[in-house]
Amino acid sequence: MPQSKKINPEEILKHHELKATPQRIEVLSTFLKRNQVMSLAELNKMLGKEFDRITLYRTLNTFEEHGLIHKIPDSNGNINYALCKHESLDHSHNDNHIHFQCTSCNLTVCLEELEIPIIRIPKKFNPVKYIFLIEGICEDCDGKVKKHKGLV
């Protein structure tokens, strides 16, 4: 039988040179369990109200600095968080992709396969990082609207 790749939060943390504290393990496990974009509110809810919010704040900062997660800001200034996809346990990861957010239900997704196109900008601006968010309506919400309007 093929050995399924086990995702061990402790090992991931150590590979990123982070102390494997219970809090970090819990946060990382939450990301691995849900495996989707999460808002701070959703994270707080999943972790339970016993989990210290300042610790979560610092944990998210630390995870981002070490390339475990990336932030996805939306047009209202709300920030969502997503795990960075890693091939195996090495440090390579790629956040340079487009994100989509449904303005109706707030579903937010990483479009990992869609790289952000490089744009030439005036030379007095030295580009470092690109953020490309597409806002719109997801399939589910679109369906509901059409159904409600009697179009289906």
Add this chain to the structure above:
Amino acid sequence: MPQSKKINPEEILKHHELKATPQRIEVLSTFLKRNQVMSLAELNKMLGKEFDRITLYRTLNTFEEHGLIHKIPDSNGNINYALCKHESLDHSHNDNHIHFQCTSCNLTVCLEELEIPIIRIPKKFNPVKYIFLIEGICEDCDGKVKKHKGLV
């Protein structure tokens, strides 16, 4: 002598079907005076602490809904505000451009001439609005770093 185009806040408001209240005139005048991207903090500072912050909050929302200004969110969830460029006083305006923000001094600029490229995304996502922010280092900050490192 050529009659210089006078920008009258009251007329602009009325052309956008907004009551020309003293507060709105003051906010719009502030945008016209500065003629550049402003953060909420900068707006508050320019308006003075007598200006009610809830009124400012609602005024910004109203201005955005009516296409007078557009929001520019950055990767930290901070929002900057900029006047929408209008040809004359008609309602046509274009926010579909790229923005640049310096991560060192927070200078934020509208690159009006750079349209956001249209990207094909999976059909289950119905795109409505595109947000493209480029983060980097501006000329001034770049110069300071090089000077500090003795490279100039």
Add this chain to the structure above:
DNA sequence: TGATATATGCAACAATGTTTCATTTGGTTA
């Protein structure tokens, strides 16, 4: 099994978002 650099938890404060509601007022009409 210590030693220690780091992480955590709590207090405290700031900034901003958002709603409710009583009062004021800009624009319109008689």
Add this chain to the structure above:
DNA sequence: TAACCAAATGAAACATTGTTGCATATATCA
């Protein structure tokens, strides 16, 4: 011009999130 009224304002109140300082706890390593 005076009166009317839908809309705007301002104050209060509350929530969320960001952020730092500091005392305590602990993961890791020698």
